[in-house]
Amino acid sequence: MPRKASLRKAGKPPDIRTVAALAKVSIATVSRTINGSPLVSDRLSKRVWQAIKQLNYFPNTHARTLVSGRSRLLGIIVENITNPFFPELIQSFESIAVGYGYEILVSSSYGDPATLTKCVRRMLERKADGVAVMTFGGEETVLDELVHHGVPIVLAEFKLTDPKASTILLDYSTGIHAAVRHLAELGHRHVAFLAGPHTLHSAITRENDFRAAIVAEGLSAQKKWVIECDHTLKGGMAGFGRLQSLAAPPTAIVCSNDMTAIGVLRAAYKSGLRVPENLSVIGLDDIDFAEFTLPPLTTIRLSRVELARAAFEALRQQAEDPGNPKLQREFLVSTSLVVRDSTAAPQA
Amino acid sequence: MPRKASLRKAGKPPDIRTVAALAKVSIATVSRTINGSPLVSDRLSKRVWQAIKQLNYFPNTHARTLVSGRSRLLGIIVENITNPFFPELIQSFESIAVGYGYEILVSSSYGDPATLTKCVRRMLERKADGVAVMTFGGEETVLDELVHHGVPIVLAEFKLTDPKASTILLDYSTGIHAAVRHLAELGHRHVAFLAGPHTLHSAITRENDFRAAIVAEGLSAQKKWVIECDHTLKGGMAGFGRLQSLAAPPTAIVCSNDMTAIGVLRAAYKSGLRVPENLSVIGLDDIDFAEFTLPPLTTIRLSRVELARAAFEALRQQAEDPGNPKLQREFLVSTSLVVRDSTAAPQA
DNA sequence: GTGAAAGCGCTAACAA
């Protein structure tokens, strides 16, 4: 024998009508109350909230989206969740978004333009209010559809002319310069750089910033000491091998990302070289694991928290205040040096 | 001057009516066609698909959900995305789900029951068709609301009596036994275990499985060699310290998870002990990073891919075939030994 | 086989 059969239509969750009936108001008043409209009197508002509580009611987001056109859903597309750079980014993005009442849709492009296209399509189907494309790849050219549908979008290191698109620029220069200076102050003169693949825009930027830092610090700049790797552990190991085969191997290596540095660590370990006694190593990214390597890795931190905050902010502004002509369209995220145990003065 | 103004209502994306008009059929026929109803004649079906293609139309998922009650949204709640155990799980879950036309909602409970409750509430609001609660914590008791709302749910190592709830059981025993046997075959007699916190159900299971394996292999079982740690790097370091201070330290250590093992690796490195020459170390989980430690870690793999597959399958069955009385309610995921370089024969 | 029409639960325009 169901209690309050009159109000709680058996089985089904309460809807806005149920609440209205209990509070003895119209459904419009319930809607206004929930959405914080200032037009509702305290008296009715109180009655409504009480009914809501009593029924444990919550609005149907799909119905809401259908009529309002806004889903409070934000997409985030990364290259691959298992790439250690991304979990922290997603985590931060999620917690910020949830704090603002948004939900997030995560997907991976696997570095493949066709897959990216599908991800975009899915975001469109789910009516995402905005999409953060954090692939750092070159695949961003596929984003036409998103832009064409007028969805706010934010990219990392890639500019789109569309007014709905924002960009997050990364200032690698500061961190890389700090790293080179750190090495110079330690007494290193021969510093190498294991670069990322030149297909990646960001890899080239990092490499150029390194060269500039070497010059700025007045260190010895040799072409042989800059080697293109591929941002993988194996690439780092191979890069180390090539450097060691040089007539005059460097005493310190800066790597374009942490995985490369970890490869160097492993190759050095295998070859019997001690880090940091015989060789100093610096990574870039500061993935969670950098702290756990042997020895703990000195690295250039690219704050995932800041990146997430910028991405969210870009999207939120575009979504909630699209008319505003002076929206911030460019964001800058900086880098900084984190000194741990993989760097030391070179041997005499 | 807009082209085809008659069919493409300016600006707005095409809806089911637009398609119906172009194909010269009713909207019901369009709906049936899209949903693969067998009642549509080939002739009309062809016309409809052509119109869909021409308009680049896709259905509004929110409208669909509103009327059908099914969202094709699956939730996955983990303890923390940045915990290295989870990215691969989420990745697998996502790619399987996407393959079946589902989208996933990811959230983190941070090991906190109150947060878990909020996550659950959000999943409910978004009308998730099912939720995988992969927290492995003890917080699962908070799941009443989910169950009460009749949402399919799948838990790891935790049983709920509700018919909508499934459980994934983990067979640690196989992997742990294989690890102990591996050590025994290498010649180890003194094998220690660095356990997880006893607040975790799974930690206790792992510990018991270890004891059983020691007995089964006829190795020396000493109480002092089983120490409760906390599944962190620091805990592993501390555990190593306690083991080394023993009158007769073990020659091999099995750890309840990989982070603990990584802590042991670091502590051993600091103390000058060589792994695996002076000490063999085995982890559990096989997080992505286990492959990159120094030396690469021998570990007991808990397949995240299998876990994800089981979780998805449980949810899909419950969501798509709820009536079926003989649904699989329990799934088993096994473990296996992955031998890398952190184990070797003990020194004479 | 196909179409007309009734909602799904909500927001927002319009009335009162």
Place this chain on the structure above:
DNA sequence: TTGTTAGCGCTTTCAC
């Protein structure tokens, strides 16, 4: 201030 009502885009009876 509050209520009435018209859809949002779709699925699903129910007729034909």
